[in-house]
Amino acid sequence: MPGAILPEVRLERRGYALHATVAPGEYSFALARAIFAAIVEELHAEPAWGIALDARALRGHLNFADRFFLAVHVARLHLHTPLAMIVPRELLDPGRFGIAVALSRGVDVREFTEEMAAYEWLATRTPVRPDGPT
16 A cells, blocks of 8 residues: 555555655665665565665765665565665765675666656566566
């Protein structure tokens, strides 16, 4: 059921995708875990072809360790759904380290600064599920 699962994130269906909009605030690993928990709960209730995580309202700094632990955490969730993260420029992964960690662990993820580009990328993805492509 789409809606506000927790005050920090609003979930809604946009065609084939689950769109998660993060409320303005400061990045923390605890916040990221809560957001991904809400996304996983929603996907268990109703699967989606893709996830657009709009975190443009977040501020803060992710260091090397933050990016590693977030990537590992997301990989352990076994989403099997393409993930487009829409972030402000200051939160982009400059060396793509976190993205590389997630990709090497099976997460189909990319970062974007524009929503349209994120949805264009999601439209090209076929989700990979344990039982094969759907």
